[in-house]
Amino acid sequence: METIKMRNYFFMDMGVMLIRSMRHVFRSLDTIITVTIMPIAMMLLFVYVLGGAIKTGTDKYVNYLLPGILLVAIANSAGYVSYRLFLDKQRGIFERFHSMPIARSAPLWGHMLTSLVSNAISLVVIIFVAFLMGFRSSAGMLSWLAIAGILALFTLTLTWIAAIAGLAAKSVDGAGVIAYPIHFLPLISSAFVPTKSMPAGVKAFAEHQPVTPIVETIRALLYNKPVGNQIWVALAWCITIMFCAYLCAMRVYRKRL
Amino acid sequence: MQNAIQVKGLQKSYRQLYVLKNVDFEVEKGNIFALLGTNGAGKTTIVKILTTLLKKDGGQVTVNGFDxxxxxxxxxxxxxxxxxxxxxxxxxTGRENLVMIARLRHLSHPREVTDDLLQRFGLSDAADRRASTYSGGMRRRLDIAMSLIGKPQIIFLDEPTTGLDPEGRIEVWKIIKELAGSGTTVFLTTQYLEEAEQLADRIAILHEGEIIVSGTLAELKKLFPPAKVEYVEKQPTLEDIFLKIINKKEDK
Incomplete structure (x- = not known):
């Protein structure tokens, strides 16, 4: 057997892990429905059923709605990360990997990378459907890159939170529970309707939770409006939560496995 | 000759609970070593320490000469x-599982290695089916095949036949014998005395955190009073009957 230093192989090993969990994603109809079909169905429902009654001050409701739908899609995928991590832990897959000459963190990073890649694919599909529904953006290349960056950051943030749940859980149900509070964040934000129509208490929550500044930033970038300080609020939320969740997940990972 | 595994004064506790008090044993290269013990005796803890999954609290443990x-x-x-x-x-699928491990072991021809193992373990026909459709015995065979990729010198098998039907168990035994025949060192844990008797060159019994006896089967037998000759009608065991009926005997 070749025994060349293992760090040279870190990215190759990650690639193998990526292929493995991408197969998990593509072979799970359930995952595809939840992360792609559901958000599209929600977008159709809001635009063609409820949208007529929602006053957003924009010309087309789909233009207003799209950023929120993208975040819903990402939020929906988080539960699957904890589910898959839990199964890997429970079925001894991590033990197998850890007793092999590969970097100890490679299996975990493999799941993170998969989350990024699979979300990127589902978001592209959703944006394409939105385009068919009349969504148009005046954003240039740089704005789109900034949007991609923010979405990637949001994905990683939720994925690391989900990782804590998956690694610490004692049962499959426990691993999935984390999905519920995450699902609700986009709903109680400015993703679907402007916050000014909400009662004071809900409005206060909606305006001071991470999803609203992210949605507002993406909206501003999409339609060439001034981004203001929303982008900094959004970044601060994501980076702080991601960093804490990362440290916590790594701690659990080292301790439990 | 250097031993494949050398364990001296190994200790491990989980909080207040002493699982391993003072474990000593060694395994010679190319041998099959069976660690016997009841459930909860600490067999899996020893395997986890030897395979670097768990840190020991005290003692000296070397595997293939490495600490x-x-x-x-x-x-x-x-x-x-x-x-x-x-x-x-x-x-x-079975094939994808094998290719994945071959890639992680950085072999230059993962496909060839995989085809070879599928053939050897009788999984060629099921190679492109998902492993979730496999029977317990097939799953275990795939599991062991995955462990053989990259030709490791020492193989750890933690209760490899627990939960298998008699047929599956005999298949696994056959594989283990072949492995040892080709010079691989096999470290095996089991709760079944018969399994140790069938396979092992040396047997150690773990009880309450210590190895209470170890040696070859012949040596262990000497520890007890000499066999008395009695005439007892030998009834076939249910296992014999079962195997006879399904017509898949051990020498298959």
Whole structure:
């Protein structure tokens, strides 16, 4: 057997892990429905059923709605990360990997990378459907890159939170529970309707939770409006939560496995 | 000759609970070594320490000449682990599972290695089916095949036949014998005395955190009063009957 230093192989090993969990994603109809079909169905429902009654001050409701739908899609995928991590832990897959000459963190990073890649694919599909529904953006290349960056950051943030749940859980149900509070964040934000129509208490929550500044930033970038300080609020939320969740997940990972 | 595994004064506790008090044993290269013990005796804990998954509290442990604490990556290069539950990826096919491990072992021809193992373990026909459709015995065979990729010198099998039907058990025994025949060192844990008797060159019994006896089967037998000759009608065991009926005898 070749025994060349293992760090040279870190990215190759990650690639193998990526292929493995991408197969998990593509072979799970359930995952595809939840992360792609559901958000599209929600977008159709809001635009063609409820949208007529929602006053957003924009010309087309789909233009207003799209950023929120993208975040819903990402939020929906988080539960699957904890589910898959839990199964890997429970079925001894991590033990197998850890007793092999590969970097100890490679299996975990493999799941993170998969989350990024699979979300990127589902978001592209959703944006394409939105385009068919009349969504148009005046954003240039740089704005789109900034949007991609923010979405990637949001994905990683939720994925690391989900990782804590998956690694610490004692049962499959426990691993999935984390999905519920995450699902609700986009709903109680400015993703679907402007916050000014909400009662004071809900409005206060909606305006001071991470999803609203992210949605507002993406909206501003999409339609060439001034981004203001929303982008900094959004970044601060994501980076702080991601960093804490990362440290916590790594701690659990080292301790439990 | 250097021993494949050398354990001296090994200790491990979980909080207040002493699982391993003072464990000593060694395994010669190319031998099959069976660690016997009841459930909860600490067999899996020993396997986890030897395979670098768990840190020891005290003692000296070397595997293939490398200290498990200071040279874990050298140890991982030399070993492979088949855990208590068949750690196969159920969403992937048998072939994909094998190719994945071959890639992670950085072999230059993962496909050829995989085809070879599928053939050897009688999984060629099921190769492109998802592992979730496999029977317990097939899953275990795939699991062991995954462990053989990259030709590790030492193979750890933690209760490899627990939960298998008699047929599956005999298949696994056959594989283990072949492995040892080709010079691989096999470290095996089991709760079945018969399994140790069938397979092992040396047997150690773990009880309450210590190895209470170890030696060859012949040596262990000498510890007890000499056999008395009695005439007892030998009834076939239910296992004999079962195997006879399904017409798949051990020599298959």
């Amino acid at each position: 498990v604490a200071s040279k874990p990556s050298n140890v991982r290069q030399s070993i492979s682990l088949t855990g208590q539950f068949a750690a196969v990826d159920e969403v992937l």
